[in-house]
């Protein structure tokens with residue numbers, strides 16, 4: 436069973452199409468991006484017969500007759516299934532972060548708010564299978580269904596589009612399959628600092644405060660909410676000094 440699911444998942448990656456530039460209306464794109472063209476892959480060459488036999492062996496087969504795109508894979512991992520079920524309402528999972536990452540998050544949040552900034556934690560630990568699901572939803576929507584106008588795919592297109600929107604995915608931001616989130620070493624937070632925020636009389640930025648807390652944004656433009664733990668943390672004394680203000 437697992438093998439079948441992973442095969443389907445592989446198929447969904449192989450079968451990439453080309454698409455335009457529209458995004459879902461409910462999703463707000465981040466400010467700045469490189470205008471790179473999406474990769475072009477050759478057209479799919481997989482027999483619908485093989486695909487159908489694969490699908491019929493799934494736990495909950497949902498077929499869309501007349502649509503050559505395979506439905507989303509089932510989520511087998513129970514931890515990931517719980518994340519999926521509560522994706523709209525569940526609190527962010529900070530408890531499963533590694534201790535150093537949890538500590539850095541706490542220190543960072545305290546610094547930002549003590550200097551008058553706002554801190555909105557979006558995501559922290561994510562199970563590997565849940566991350567894989569996010570990746571699959573993105574690939575299926577952006578590469579296979581977004582510009583698919585075939586009437587046979589209409590129902591699947593609606594389902595995957597709703598899933599894409601529910602998870603607040605962005606067309607220009609493809610989730611990776613395994614990430615620092617799955618290792619408990621990263622979190623996503625939307626942060627705004629007041630103009631001219633100062634620490635010890637010096638201007639401070641979000642990234643300056645992040646460095647003081649022992650974290651960094653590896654891709655500020657492409658993924659501005661993503662912070663990961665630095666390999667080597669600064670001495671605790673430096674934070675004690677900061678928080679004493």
Ligand SMILES: [Zn+2]
Nearest residue numbers: 622623661662
């Ligand atoms: Zn992230």
